[in-house]
Amino acid sequence: MKRTFQAIVVGAGPAGASAALGMARAGLDVALVERGNFPGEKSMFGGLLHRMTSLEELFPDFWNRAPLERHIAKKGTTFMTAESSFHVQNETTNFSRTPYNGYTCFRPRFDRWLADEARKAGATLITRALVEDVIIRGGKVCGVKILREGGILEAPVVVAADGVLSFTALKAGLRRPKFNVGQMAVGVKALIDLPKEIMDDRFGLSGDQGFANEYVGCTSGVRGGGFLYTNYDTVSVGLVVHLGSLRESGKSPYDLMNSFLEQPQLAKLLKGGRLLEYSAHVIPEGGYDMIPELVGDGILVAGDAAAFCNATGVNLEGINLATHSGSLAARAVIEAHEQKDFSRKGLTRYKALLNDSYVMKDLKAFRHAPHMLHIDRIYQEYPELVCSMMEHIYRIDGTPKSSISKLLLRELKAKVGLKNALSDVFTAWRAL
Amino acid sequence: MNIDEIFDYTSFTIDREPHIILDPLICAGCEQRGCVNSCPARCYSYNEAEKSVTFVYDGCLECGTCYIVCDRNAFTRWRYPRGGFGVAFRMT
Numbered sequence: 001m002k003r004t005f006q007a008i009v010v011g012a013g014p015a016g017a018s019a020a021l022g023m024a025r026a027g028l029d030v031a032l033v034e035r036g037n038f039p040g041e042k043s044m045f046g047g048l049l050h051r052m053t054s055l056e057e058l059f060p061d062f063w064n065r066a067p068l069e070r071h072i073a074k075k076g077t078t079f080m081t082a083e084s085s086f087h088v089q090n091e092t093t094n095f096s097r098t099p100y101n102g103y104t105c106f107r108p109r110f111d112r113w114l115a116d117e118a119r120k121a122g123a124t125l126i127t128r129a130l131v132e133d134v135i136i137r138g139g140k141v142c143g144v145k146i147l148r149e150g151g152i153l154e155a156p157v158v159v160a161a162d163g164v165l166s167f168t169a170l171k172a173g174l175r176r177p178k179f180n181v182g183q184m185a186v187g188v189k190a191l192i193d194l195p196k197e198i199m200d201d202r203f204g205l206s207g208d209q210g211f212a213n214e215y216v217g218c219t220s221g222v223r224g225g226g227f228l229y230t231n232y233d234t235v236s237v238g239l240v241v242h243l244g245s246l247r248e249s250g251k252s253p254y255d256l257m258n259s260f261l262e263q264p265q266l267a268k269l270l271k272g273g274r275l276l277e278y279s280a281h282v283i284p285e286g287g288y289d290m291i292p293e294l295v296g297d298g299i300l301v302a303g304d305a306a307a308f309c310n311a312t313g314v315n316l317e318g319i320n321l322a323t324h325s326g327s328l329a330a331r332a333v334i335e336a337h338e339q340k341d342f343s344r345k346g347l348t349r350y351k352a353l354l355n356d357s358y359v360m361k362d363l364k365a366f367r368h369a370p371h372m373l374h375i376d377r378i379y380q381e382y383p384e385l386v387c388s389m390m391e392h393i394y395r396i397d398g399t400p401k402s403s404i405s406k407l408l409l410r411e412l413k414a415k416v417g418l419k420n421a422l423s424d425v426f427t428a429w430r431a432l
Numbered sequence: 433m434n435i436d437e438i439f440d441y442t443s444f445t446i447d448r449e450p451h452i453i454l455d456p457l458i459c460a461g462c463e464q465r466g467c468v469n470s471c472p473a474r475c476y477s478y479n480e481a482e483k484s485v486t487f488v489y490d491g492c493l494e495c496g497t498c499y500i501v502c503d504r505n506a507f508t509r510w511r512y513p514r515g516g517f518g519v520a521f522r523m524t
Protein backbone atom coordinates (compact mmCIF):
# COMPACT_ATOMS: atom_id res chain seq x y z
CA MET A 1 0.00 0.00 0.00
CA LYS A 2 1.36 3.38 -0.92
CA ARG A 3 -0.66 6.51 -1.17
CA THR A 4 0.04 10.18 -1.39
CA PHE A 5 -2.00 12.87 0.35
CA GLN A 6 -1.73 16.61 0.79
CA ALA A 7 -1.48 16.12 4.56
CA ILE A 8 -1.41 13.26 7.06
CA VAL A 9 -2.79 13.48 10.60
CA VAL A 10 -1.60 10.81 13.04
CA GLY A 11 -4.23 10.00 15.70
CA ALA A 12 -8.00 10.49 15.43
CA GLY A 13 -8.48 11.94 18.93
CA PRO A 14 -10.00 15.40 19.42
CA ALA A 15 -6.82 17.14 18.21
CA GLY A 16 -6.37 14.99 15.10
CA ALA A 17 -10.02 14.91 14.09
CA SER A 18 -10.28 18.73 14.44
CA ALA A 19 -7.15 19.17 12.33
CA ALA A 20 -8.42 16.80 9.63
CA LEU A 21 -11.87 18.40 9.68
CA GLY A 22 -10.43 21.89 9.21
CA MET A 23 -8.23 20.76 6.32
CA ALA A 24 -10.93 18.71 4.62
CA ARG A 25 -13.37 21.61 4.76
CA ALA A 26 -10.74 23.74 3.02
CA GLY A 27 -10.57 21.12 0.27
CA LEU A 28 -7.28 19.45 1.15
CA ASP A 29 -6.81 15.74 0.52
CA VAL A 30 -6.01 14.66 4.08
CA ALA A 31 -5.51 11.23 5.67
CA LEU A 32 -6.56 10.71 9.30
CA VAL A 33 -4.74 7.66 10.65
CA GLU A 34 -5.91 5.85 13.79
CA ARG A 35 -4.63 2.69 15.47
CA GLY A 36 -7.97 1.69 17.02
CA ASN A 37 -10.71 -0.30 15.29
CA PHE A 38 -12.56 3.01 15.36
CA PRO A 39 -11.65 6.48 16.68
CA GLY A 40 -12.19 6.63 20.43
CA GLU A 41 -11.77 2.91 21.03
CA LYS A 42 -8.46 3.57 22.81
CA SER A 43 -9.47 6.73 24.57
CA MET A 44 -10.58 7.50 28.09
CA PHE A 45 -10.74 10.70 30.11
CA GLY A 46 -12.37 11.95 33.29
CA GLY A 47 -15.55 12.79 31.48
CA LEU A 48 -15.90 16.56 31.47
CA LEU A 49 -15.94 18.20 28.08
CA HIS A 50 -15.37 21.91 28.60
CA ARG A 51 -16.92 24.42 26.25
CA MET A 52 -15.12 24.35 22.89
CA THR A 53 -15.45 27.58 20.96
CA SER A 54 -13.40 26.17 18.08
CA LEU A 55 -15.98 23.42 17.53
CA GLU A 56 -18.86 25.87 17.95
CA GLU A 57 -17.38 27.75 14.99
CA LEU A 58 -17.58 24.57 12.93
CA PHE A 59 -20.92 23.43 14.40
CA PRO A 60 -22.95 26.40 15.67
CA ASP A 61 -25.46 23.98 17.25
CA PHE A 62 -22.72 21.75 18.61
CA TRP A 63 -24.81 20.60 21.60
CA ASN A 64 -27.56 19.28 19.32
CA ARG A 65 -25.17 17.44 17.06
CA ALA A 66 -22.50 15.84 19.21
CA PRO A 67 -23.21 12.64 21.17
CA LEU A 68 -23.22 14.21 24.64
CA GLU A 69 -24.57 12.90 27.93
CA ARG A 70 -25.57 15.86 30.14
CA HIS A 71 -24.69 19.56 30.27
CA ILE A 72 -22.97 20.76 33.43
CA ALA A 73 -25.36 22.77 35.56
CA LYS A 74 -23.63 22.32 38.89
CA LYS A 75 -20.01 22.28 39.98
CA GLY A 76 -18.64 21.36 43.35
CA THR A 77 -15.50 20.67 45.34
CA THR A 78 -15.29 18.31 48.30
CA PHE A 79 -12.53 18.23 50.89
CA MET A 80 -12.35 14.73 52.15
CA THR A 81 -10.77 12.56 54.81
CA ALA A 82 -11.32 8.87 55.41
CA GLU A 83 -14.38 9.71 57.53
CA SER A 84 -15.50 13.28 56.88
CA SER A 85 -16.13 15.65 54.05
CA PHE A 86 -16.78 19.34 53.53
CA HIS A 87 -18.47 20.35 50.33
CA VAL A 88 -18.87 23.63 48.43
CA GLN A 89 -20.95 23.94 45.32
CA ASN A 90 -22.04 26.42 42.71
CA GLU A 91 -25.24 26.15 40.76
CA THR A 92 -26.85 28.68 38.44
CA THR A 93 -29.62 28.46 35.88
CA ASN A 94 -27.24 30.38 33.58
CA PHE A 95 -25.33 27.13 33.14
CA SER A 96 -28.50 25.49 31.83
CA ARG A 97 -28.74 27.88 28.88
CA THR A 98 -26.99 27.45 25.56
CA PRO A 99 -24.14 27.77 24.78
CA TYR A 100 -23.53 25.39 27.65
CA ASN A 101 -20.39 25.72 29.73
CA GLY A 102 -19.55 22.03 29.63
CA TYR A 103 -20.86 18.51 29.11
CA THR A 104 -20.23 14.95 30.08
CA CYS A 105 -19.57 12.45 27.30
CA PHE A 106 -17.96 9.12 26.39
CA ARG A 107 -14.82 9.19 24.29
CA PRO A 108 -15.61 6.08 22.19
CA ARG A 109 -18.75 7.94 21.06
CA PHE A 110 -17.50 11.51 20.93
CA ASP A 111 -14.20 10.83 19.14
CA ARG A 112 -15.96 8.57 16.69
CA TRP A 113 -18.50 11.27 15.88
CA LEU A 114 -15.90 14.00 15.39
CA ALA A 115 -13.72 11.81 13.16
CA ASP A 116 -16.80 10.86 11.19
CA GLU A 117 -17.55 14.55 10.61
CA ALA A 118 -14.00 14.88 9.25
CA ARG A 119 -14.63 11.91 6.98
CA LYS A 120 -17.92 13.38 5.76
CA ALA A 121 -16.09 16.62 4.98
CA GLY A 122 -13.75 14.63 2.72
CA ALA A 123 -10.92 13.32 4.90
CA THR A 124 -9.76 9.74 4.35
CA LEU A 125 -10.11 7.91 7.67
CA ILE A 126 -7.75 4.95 7.99
CA THR A 127 -8.36 2.86 11.09
CA ARG A 128 -6.55 -0.17 12.56
CA ALA A 129 -3.35 1.49 11.42
CA LEU A 130 -0.53 1.93 13.96
CA VAL A 131 1.98 4.52 12.77
CA GLU A 132 5.38 3.12 13.71
CA ASP A 133 7.72 5.64 12.17
CA VAL A 134 8.00 8.86 10.21
CA ILE A 135 9.67 8.98 6.83
CA ILE A 136 12.40 11.60 6.69
CA ARG A 137 14.03 12.62 3.43
CA GLY A 138 16.62 15.37 3.19
CA GLY A 139 15.90 16.30 6.81
CA LYS A 140 12.20 16.76 6.07
CA VAL A 141 9.29 14.69 7.31
CA CYS A 142 7.41 13.53 4.23
CA GLY A 143 5.26 10.64 5.37
CA VAL A 144 4.62 7.86 7.85
CA LYS A 145 5.16 4.12 8.01
CA ILE A 146 2.33 1.93 9.19
CA LEU A 147 2.83 -1.33 11.05
CA ARG A 148 1.15 -3.44 8.40
CA GLU A 149 2.96 -5.12 5.57
CA GLY A 150 4.84 -2.27 3.94
CA GLY A 151 2.22 0.39 4.60
CA ILE A 152 3.54 3.79 3.59
CA LEU A 153 1.66 7.07 3.37
CA GLU A 154 3.28 10.16 1.93
CA ALA A 155 2.48 13.86 2.24
CA PRO A 156 4.44 17.12 2.39
CA VAL A 157 3.22 17.70 5.94
CA VAL A 158 2.34 15.51 8.93
CA VAL A 159 0.41 16.56 12.06
CA ALA A 160 1.40 14.56 15.14
CA ALA A 161 -1.82 14.30 17.17
CA ASP A 162 -1.08 10.88 18.64
CA GLY A 163 -1.56 11.78 22.27
CA VAL A 164 0.61 12.19 25.33
CA LEU A 165 3.40 9.73 24.51
CA SER A 166 3.61 10.95 20.87
CA PHE A 167 6.01 8.52 19.30
CA THR A 168 5.53 10.49 16.10
CA ALA A 169 7.02 13.63 17.67
CA LEU A 170 9.77 11.47 19.19
CA LYS A 171 10.72 9.88 15.86
CA ALA A 172 10.76 13.31 14.23
CA GLY A 173 13.14 14.51 16.95
CA LEU A 174 10.70 17.02 18.43
CA ARG A 175 10.21 15.59 21.91
CA ARG A 176 12.84 14.48 24.39
CA PRO A 177 13.28 10.68 24.63
CA LYS A 178 12.73 10.62 28.41
CA PHE A 179 9.72 12.10 30.19
CA ASN A 180 10.10 13.72 33.58
CA VAL A 181 8.07 11.64 36.02
CA GLY A 182 7.41 14.85 37.98
CA GLN A 183 5.44 16.27 35.06
CA MET A 184 3.12 13.33 34.59
CA ALA A 185 -0.01 11.98 36.23
CA VAL A 186 -2.13 8.92 35.67
CA GLY A 187 -5.90 8.84 35.83
CA VAL A 188 -8.00 5.78 36.66
CA LYS A 189 -11.72 5.71 36.21
CA ALA A 190 -14.63 3.47 37.07
CA LEU A 191 -17.82 3.81 35.11
CA ILE A 192 -20.76 2.93 37.36
CA ASP A 193 -24.34 2.47 36.29
CA LEU A 194 -27.15 4.20 38.18
CA PRO A 195 -30.72 4.57 36.90
CA LYS A 196 -31.46 8.12 35.73
CA GLU A 197 -34.23 8.74 38.29
CA ILE A 198 -32.01 7.69 41.19
CA MET A 199 -29.21 9.85 39.89
CA ASP A 200 -31.45 12.89 39.45
CA ASP A 201 -32.74 12.49 43.02
CA ARG A 202 -29.37 11.88 44.62
CA PHE A 203 -27.60 14.71 42.89
CA GLY A 204 -30.49 17.17 42.63
CA LEU A 205 -30.70 17.25 38.84
CA SER A 206 -33.47 17.37 36.29
CA GLY A 207 -33.68 16.73 32.56
CA ASP A 208 -30.23 16.87 30.98
CA GLN A 209 -28.62 18.71 33.87
CA GLY A 210 -25.35 17.28 35.05
CA PHE A 211 -23.07 17.60 38.06
CA ALA A 212 -19.28 17.78 38.10
CA ASN A 213 -17.48 17.37 41.39
CA GLU A 214 -13.78 17.41 42.28
CA TYR A 215 -12.35 15.86 45.45
CA VAL A 216 -9.26 16.78 47.45
CA GLY A 217 -7.88 14.60 50.21
CA CYS A 218 -9.12 11.30 48.82
CA THR A 219 -5.78 9.92 47.62
CA SER A 220 -4.29 8.58 50.89
CA GLY A 221 -1.63 11.30 50.90
CA VAL A 222 -0.48 10.71 47.30
CA ARG A 223 -0.48 13.94 45.28
CA GLY A 224 -3.68 14.03 43.28
CA GLY A 225 -7.41 14.33 43.47
CA GLY A 226 -10.69 12.68 42.62
CA PHE A 227 -13.60 13.40 40.36
CA LEU A 228 -17.23 12.43 39.93
CA TYR A 229 -19.21 13.35 36.82
CA THR A 230 -22.80 12.37 36.08
CA ASN A 231 -23.57 10.93 32.65
CA TYR A 232 -27.12 10.20 31.51
CA ASP A 233 -27.53 6.96 33.48
CA THR A 234 -23.99 6.25 34.59
CA VAL A 235 -21.47 7.99 36.83
CA SER A 236 -17.78 8.47 36.05
CA VAL A 237 -15.69 8.34 39.23
CA GLY A 238 -11.96 8.25 39.45
CA LEU A 239 -8.64 9.57 40.62
CA VAL A 240 -5.82 11.47 39.01
CA VAL A 241 -2.51 10.88 40.79
CA HIS A 242 0.89 12.36 40.19
CA LEU A 243 3.28 9.67 38.90
CA GLY A 244 6.37 10.69 40.88
CA SER A 245 4.41 10.72 44.08
CA LEU A 246 2.61 7.45 43.26
CA ARG A 247 5.85 5.64 42.48
CA GLU A 248 7.42 6.89 45.70
CA SER A 249 4.40 5.91 47.81
CA GLY A 250 4.56 2.27 46.74
CA LYS A 251 0.74 2.36 46.56
CA SER A 252 -1.29 1.13 43.60
CA PRO A 253 -3.91 3.09 41.68
CA TYR A 254 -6.62 0.42 42.08
CA ASP A 255 -6.07 0.26 45.86
CA LEU A 256 -6.34 4.04 46.11
CA MET A 257 -9.46 3.83 43.97
CA ASN A 258 -11.04 1.23 46.23
CA SER A 259 -10.39 3.34 49.34
CA PHE A 260 -11.97 6.29 47.55
CA LEU A 261 -15.05 4.31 46.50
CA GLU A 262 -15.43 3.02 50.05
CA GLN A 263 -15.24 6.44 51.72
CA PRO A 264 -18.61 6.49 53.52
CA GLN A 265 -19.99 9.72 52.01
CA LEU A 266 -19.04 8.74 48.48
CA ALA A 267 -20.20 5.15 48.95
CA LYS A 268 -23.68 6.48 49.78
CA LEU A 269 -23.83 8.40 46.52
CA LEU A 270 -22.88 5.33 44.50
CA LYS A 271 -24.92 2.78 46.46
CA GLY A 272 -26.48 0.11 44.26
CA GLY A 273 -24.31 0.99 41.26
CA ARG A 274 -22.51 -1.69 39.29
CA LEU A 275 -19.03 -1.32 37.79
CA LEU A 276 -19.35 -1.31 33.99
CA GLU A 277 -15.85 -0.43 32.82
CA TYR A 278 -12.41 0.34 34.23
CA SER A 279 -9.87 2.43 32.33
CA ALA A 280 -6.63 4.36 32.80
CA HIS A 281 -4.47 6.85 30.93
CA VAL A 282 -1.50 9.14 31.47
CA ILE A 283 -1.88 12.95 31.54
CA PRO A 284 0.83 15.51 30.72
CA GLU A 285 0.54 17.80 33.73
CA GLY A 286 3.76 19.76 33.47
CA GLY A 287 2.06 22.65 31.69
CA TYR A 288 3.94 25.31 29.80
CA ASP A 289 7.36 24.05 30.88
CA MET A 290 6.96 20.64 29.26
CA ILE A 291 5.86 21.76 25.78
CA PRO A 292 8.09 20.08 23.14
CA GLU A 293 9.26 21.58 19.83
CA LEU A 294 5.97 22.33 18.09
CA VAL A 295 7.19 22.68 14.54
CA GLY A 296 9.77 20.88 12.42
CA ASP A 297 10.41 20.55 8.71
CA GLY A 298 7.20 19.00 7.41
CA ILE A 299 5.65 18.40 10.82
CA LEU A 300 3.44 20.06 13.48
CA VAL A 301 2.49 18.78 16.93
CA ALA A 302 -1.00 19.29 18.47
CA GLY A 303 -3.05 18.30 21.51
CA ASP A 304 -1.64 16.09 24.26
CA ALA A 305 1.29 15.28 21.99
CA ALA A 306 2.26 18.92 22.51
CA ALA A 307 1.48 18.67 26.26
CA PHE A 308 -1.46 21.06 25.85
CA CYS A 309 -3.14 20.16 29.11
CA ASN A 310 -3.94 22.70 31.79
CA ALA A 311 -4.20 21.28 35.28
CA THR A 312 -5.07 24.40 37.23
CA GLY A 313 -6.21 22.63 40.35
CA VAL A 314 -9.86 23.59 39.71
CA ASN A 315 -10.30 22.08 36.25
CA LEU A 316 -8.39 19.68 34.09
CA GLU A 317 -8.57 21.12 30.60
CA GLY A 318 -7.38 18.94 27.75
CA ILE A 319 -9.96 18.21 25.09
CA ASN A 320 -10.72 21.89 24.54
CA LEU A 321 -7.02 22.67 24.08
CA ALA A 322 -6.68 19.64 21.81
CA THR A 323 -9.52 20.66 19.47
CA HIS A 324 -8.37 24.27 19.41
CA SER A 325 -4.74 23.44 18.66
CA GLY A 326 -5.91 20.93 16.03
CA SER A 327 -7.96 23.62 14.29
CA LEU A 328 -5.00 26.03 14.37
CA ALA A 329 -2.72 23.33 12.96
CA ALA A 330 -5.21 22.95 10.10
CA ARG A 331 -5.04 26.67 9.41
CA ALA A 332 -1.25 26.62 9.38
CA VAL A 333 -1.23 23.65 6.98
CA ILE A 334 -3.76 25.34 4.67
CA GLU A 335 -1.58 28.47 4.55
CA ALA A 336 1.55 26.38 3.96
CA HIS A 337 -0.20 24.82 0.96
CA GLU A 338 -1.01 28.28 -0.38
CA GLN A 339 2.64 29.32 0.01
CA LYS A 340 3.94 25.89 -1.07
CA ASP A 341 6.35 26.06 1.86
CA PHE A 342 6.37 23.13 4.31
CA SER A 343 9.70 23.92 5.92
CA ARG A 344 9.93 24.71 9.62
CA LYS A 345 9.83 28.38 8.63
CA GLY A 346 6.77 27.93 6.45
CA LEU A 347 4.92 26.17 9.26
CA THR A 348 5.95 28.59 12.01
CA ARG A 349 2.67 30.44 11.55
CA TYR A 350 1.23 27.66 13.75
CA LYS A 351 3.18 28.98 16.72
CA ALA A 352 1.98 32.53 16.13
CA LEU A 353 -1.63 31.32 15.94
CA LEU A 354 -1.16 29.38 19.17
CA ASN A 355 0.47 32.31 20.95
CA ASP A 356 -2.49 34.50 20.03
CA SER A 357 -5.01 31.95 21.33
CA TYR A 358 -6.17 31.00 24.80
CA VAL A 359 -4.19 27.76 24.48
CA MET A 360 -0.78 29.37 25.05
CA LYS A 361 -2.12 32.33 27.00
CA ASP A 362 -3.73 30.07 29.61
CA LEU A 363 -0.78 27.69 29.77
CA LYS A 364 1.49 30.69 30.38
CA ALA A 365 -0.84 32.20 32.97
CA PHE A 366 -0.90 28.93 34.90
CA ARG A 367 2.77 28.20 34.32
CA HIS A 368 3.47 28.03 38.06
CA ALA A 369 0.35 26.09 39.01
CA PRO A 370 2.26 22.78 38.94
CA HIS A 371 4.52 24.17 41.71
CA MET A 372 1.55 24.87 43.92
CA LEU A 373 0.15 21.42 43.18
CA HIS A 374 3.42 20.01 44.45
CA ILE A 375 2.69 21.16 48.00
CA ASP A 376 2.08 17.71 49.44
CA ARG A 377 0.07 19.03 52.38
CA ILE A 378 -2.79 19.94 50.02
CA TYR A 379 -3.56 16.25 49.65
CA GLN A 380 -3.91 15.28 53.27
CA GLU A 381 -3.25 17.87 55.99
CA TYR A 382 -5.31 20.71 54.54
CA PRO A 383 -8.43 18.64 53.78
CA GLU A 384 -8.13 17.25 57.33
CA LEU A 385 -7.85 20.78 58.61
CA VAL A 386 -10.95 21.95 56.75
CA CYS A 387 -13.02 18.95 57.79
CA SER A 388 -12.03 19.10 61.44
CA MET A 389 -12.57 22.90 61.57
CA MET A 390 -16.06 22.47 60.21
CA GLU A 391 -16.77 19.63 62.61
CA HIS A 392 -15.75 21.85 65.54
CA ILE A 393 -17.90 24.68 64.25
CA TYR A 394 -20.98 22.52 63.84
CA ARG A 395 -20.54 20.39 66.95
CA ILE A 396 -22.55 21.31 70.03
CA ASP A 397 -21.41 19.34 73.05
CA GLY A 398 -21.79 21.55 76.10
CA THR A 399 -18.17 22.75 76.13
CA PRO A 400 -17.45 26.48 75.67
CA LYS A 401 -16.65 27.48 72.10
CA SER A 402 -13.41 29.03 70.92
CA SER A 403 -13.52 31.86 68.41
CA ILE A 404 -13.11 30.73 64.84
CA SER A 405 -9.73 32.43 64.50
CA LYS A 406 -8.44 30.71 67.66
CA LEU A 407 -9.76 27.43 66.38
CA LEU A 408 -8.10 27.87 63.03
CA LEU A 409 -4.80 28.75 64.61
CA ARG A 410 -4.93 25.75 66.93
CA GLU A 411 -5.82 23.32 64.16
CA LEU A 412 -3.25 24.84 61.82
CA LYS A 413 -0.52 24.46 64.44
CA ALA A 414 -1.46 20.88 65.14
CA LYS A 415 -2.00 19.67 61.58
CA VAL A 416 0.36 21.72 59.44
CA GLY A 417 2.69 23.86 61.55
CA LEU A 418 2.72 27.65 61.23
CA LYS A 419 5.99 27.84 59.30
CA ASN A 420 4.76 25.32 56.74
CA ALA A 421 1.46 27.16 56.39
CA LEU A 422 3.25 30.46 55.70
CA SER A 423 5.53 28.87 53.14
CA ASP A 424 2.53 27.22 51.43
CA VAL A 425 0.65 30.51 51.27
CA PHE A 426 3.71 32.07 49.69
CA THR A 427 4.04 29.26 47.12
CA ALA A 428 0.34 29.42 46.27
CA TRP A 429 0.43 33.20 45.95
CA ARG A 430 3.42 33.02 43.59
CA ALA A 431 1.76 30.29 41.56
CA LEU A 432 -1.45 32.20 41.01
CA MET B 433 -13.44 -3.43 42.44
CA ASN B 434 -11.09 -6.38 42.17
CA ILE B 435 -8.27 -5.70 39.73
CA ASP B 436 -7.77 -9.42 39.11
CA GLU B 437 -11.20 -9.46 37.51
CA ILE B 438 -10.31 -6.75 35.02
CA PHE B 439 -11.35 -8.97 32.10
CA ASP B 440 -14.92 -8.89 33.44
CA TYR B 441 -15.04 -5.11 33.17
CA THR B 442 -12.91 -4.14 30.22
CA SER B 443 -12.65 -5.76 26.76
CA PHE B 444 -9.43 -6.80 25.10
CA THR B 445 -8.46 -8.40 21.79
CA ILE B 446 -5.18 -10.04 22.68
CA ASP B 447 -2.45 -10.21 20.04
CA ARG B 448 -0.14 -13.22 19.85
CA GLU B 449 2.81 -10.92 19.91
CA PRO B 450 3.52 -8.72 22.96
CA HIS B 451 3.64 -4.97 22.41
CA ILE B 452 5.87 -4.42 25.43
CA ILE B 453 9.03 -6.47 26.00
CA LEU B 454 11.35 -6.13 28.99
CA ASP B 455 15.02 -6.85 29.23
CA PRO B 456 15.13 -9.24 32.24
CA LEU B 457 18.76 -8.35 32.95
CA ILE B 458 17.92 -4.69 33.44
CA CYS B 459 14.95 -5.50 35.68
CA ALA B 460 17.04 -7.93 37.73
CA GLY B 461 19.22 -5.03 38.84
CA CYS B 462 16.32 -2.70 39.62
CA GLU B 463 15.67 -1.83 43.25
CA GLN B 464 12.85 0.58 42.69
CA ARG B 465 10.38 -1.41 40.55
CA GLY B 466 8.00 1.52 40.15
CA CYS B 467 6.22 -0.42 37.41
CA VAL B 468 5.00 -3.03 39.92
CA ASN B 469 3.01 -0.69 42.15
CA SER B 470 2.18 2.01 39.57
CA CYS B 471 0.63 -0.05 36.74
CA PRO B 472 -3.13 0.49 37.07
CA ALA B 473 -3.85 -2.96 35.61
CA ARG B 474 -1.36 -4.94 37.70
CA CYS B 475 0.50 -6.25 34.67
CA TYR B 476 3.78 -6.34 36.59
CA SER B 477 4.44 -8.49 39.62
CA TYR B 478 7.50 -9.16 41.71
CA ASN B 479 8.43 -12.62 42.82
CA GLU B 480 10.18 -12.29 46.16
CA ALA B 481 11.62 -15.84 46.13
CA GLU B 482 13.05 -15.68 42.61
CA LYS B 483 13.82 -11.96 42.87
CA SER B 484 12.37 -11.38 39.43
CA VAL B 485 9.76 -9.17 37.78
CA THR B 486 7.10 -10.86 35.67
CA PHE B 487 5.14 -8.98 33.05
CA VAL B 488 1.89 -10.09 31.41
CA TYR B 489 0.61 -7.86 28.62
CA ASP B 490 -2.91 -9.33 28.24
CA GLY B 491 -4.75 -6.86 30.46
CA CYS B 492 -2.70 -3.80 29.50
CA LEU B 493 -4.83 -0.65 29.38
CA GLU B 494 -2.24 1.08 27.14
CA CYS B 495 -2.09 3.91 29.63
CA GLY B 496 1.63 4.73 29.37
CA THR B 497 2.46 4.65 33.09
CA CYS B 498 5.23 2.03 32.95
CA TYR B 499 6.90 3.82 30.04
CA ILE B 500 7.23 6.88 32.28
CA VAL B 501 7.97 5.44 35.73
CA CYS B 502 10.77 3.12 34.60
CA ASP B 503 14.01 5.04 35.07
CA ARG B 504 16.22 2.36 33.57
CA ASN B 505 14.67 2.14 30.14
CA ALA B 506 14.19 -1.61 30.50
CA PHE B 507 12.04 -1.86 27.38
CA THR B 508 13.48 -3.62 24.37
CA ARG B 509 10.08 -2.78 22.90
CA TRP B 510 7.43 -0.35 24.01
CA ARG B 511 4.82 0.40 21.42
CA TYR B 512 1.07 0.22 21.19
CA PRO B 513 -0.49 -3.05 19.99
CA ARG B 514 -0.89 -3.57 16.25
CA GLY B 515 -3.93 -1.91 14.71
CA GLY B 516 -7.10 -3.75 15.78
CA PHE B 517 -5.57 -5.37 18.88
CA GLY B 518 -5.37 -4.47 22.54
CA VAL B 519 -7.84 -2.75 24.83
CA ALA B 520 -11.25 -1.74 23.46
CA PHE B 521 -13.16 0.79 25.55
CA ARG B 522 -16.89 0.84 24.99
CA MET B 523 -18.10 3.93 26.80
CA THR B 524 -15.49 5.44 29.05
Ligand SMILES: Cc1cc2nc3c(=O)[nH]c(=O)nc-3n(C[C@H](O)[C@H](O)[C@H](O)COP(=O)(O)OP(=O)(O)OC[C@H]3O[C@@H](n4cnc5c(N)ncnc54)[C@H](O)[C@@H]3O)c2cc1C
Nearest residue numbers: 011013014015035045046048131163187303304318319322
Ligand atom coordinates in the same frame (compact mmCIF):
# COMPACT_ATOMS: atom_id res chain seq x y z
C1 LIG C 1 -7.98 10.42 33.54
C2 LIG C 1 -8.07 11.60 32.64
C3 LIG C 1 -9.02 12.56 32.87
C4 LIG C 1 -9.16 13.63 31.99
N1 LIG C 1 -10.17 14.49 32.21
C5 LIG C 1 -10.38 15.47 31.32
C6 LIG C 1 -11.54 16.27 31.43
O1 LIG C 1 -12.39 16.05 32.31
N2 LIG C 1 -11.72 17.27 30.54
C7 LIG C 1 -10.82 17.50 29.53
O2 LIG C 1 -11.03 18.42 28.73
N3 LIG C 1 -9.72 16.74 29.39
C8 LIG C 1 -9.49 15.73 30.26
N4 LIG C 1 -8.40 14.92 30.10
C9 LIG C 1 -7.41 15.24 29.05
C10 LIG C 1 -7.88 14.82 27.68
O3 LIG C 1 -8.30 13.47 27.68
C11 LIG C 1 -6.74 14.97 26.67
O4 LIG C 1 -6.18 16.24 26.79
C12 LIG C 1 -7.24 14.79 25.24
O5 LIG C 1 -7.74 13.50 25.05
C13 LIG C 1 -6.13 15.05 24.24
O6 LIG C 1 -6.60 14.81 22.94
P1 LIG C 1 -5.60 14.40 21.77
O7 LIG C 1 -6.42 14.29 20.55
O8 LIG C 1 -4.45 15.32 21.77
O9 LIG C 1 -5.01 12.99 22.20
P2 LIG C 1 -5.74 11.60 22.48
O10 LIG C 1 -7.10 11.80 22.96
O11 LIG C 1 -4.81 10.82 23.31
O12 LIG C 1 -5.85 10.92 21.03
C14 LIG C 1 -4.75 10.35 20.41
C15 LIG C 1 -5.25 9.39 19.35
O13 LIG C 1 -4.15 8.92 18.59
C16 LIG C 1 -4.21 7.52 18.45
N5 LIG C 1 -2.82 7.06 18.30
C17 LIG C 1 -1.83 7.14 19.22
N6 LIG C 1 -0.69 6.67 18.72
C18 LIG C 1 -0.95 6.30 17.44
C19 LIG C 1 -0.15 5.74 16.41
N7 LIG C 1 1.13 5.50 16.59
N8 LIG C 1 -0.74 5.46 15.23
C20 LIG C 1 -2.06 5.71 15.04
N9 LIG C 1 -2.86 6.25 15.99
C21 LIG C 1 -2.30 6.53 17.17
C22 LIG C 1 -4.89 7.06 19.71
O14 LIG C 1 -5.48 5.78 19.53
C23 LIG C 1 -5.93 8.15 19.93
O15 LIG C 1 -7.12 7.92 19.23
C24 LIG C 1 -8.24 13.82 30.93
C25 LIG C 1 -7.28 12.86 30.70
C26 LIG C 1 -7.20 11.74 31.51
C27 LIG C 1 -6.18 10.71 31.21
Ligand code: SF4
Nearest residue numbers: 459462466467502506
Ligand atom coordinates in the same frame (compact mmCIF):
# COMPACT_ATOMS: atom_id res chain seq x y z
S1 SF4 D 1 10.49 -2.22 34.14
FE1 SF4 D 1 11.87 -0.64 34.90
S2 SF4 D 1 10.98 -0.10 36.89
FE2 SF4 D 1 10.13 -2.09 36.34
S3 SF4 D 1 11.52 -3.57 37.29
FE3 SF4 D 1 12.20 -3.26 35.17
S4 SF4 D 1 13.79 -1.69 35.35
FE4 SF4 D 1 12.60 -1.62 37.25
Ligand code: SF4
Nearest residue numbers: 471492493495496498
Ligand atom coordinates in the same frame (compact mmCIF):
# COMPACT_ATOMS: atom_id res chain seq x y z
S1 SF4 E 1 0.82 0.70 29.68
FE1 SF4 E 1 -0.27 0.97 31.63
S2 SF4 E 1 -1.58 -0.81 31.80
FE2 SF4 E 1 -0.06 -1.30 30.23
S3 SF4 E 1 1.57 -2.34 31.31
FE3 SF4 E 1 2.15 -0.18 31.24
S4 SF4 E 1 1.36 0.66 33.15
FE4 SF4 E 1 0.33 -1.31 32.86
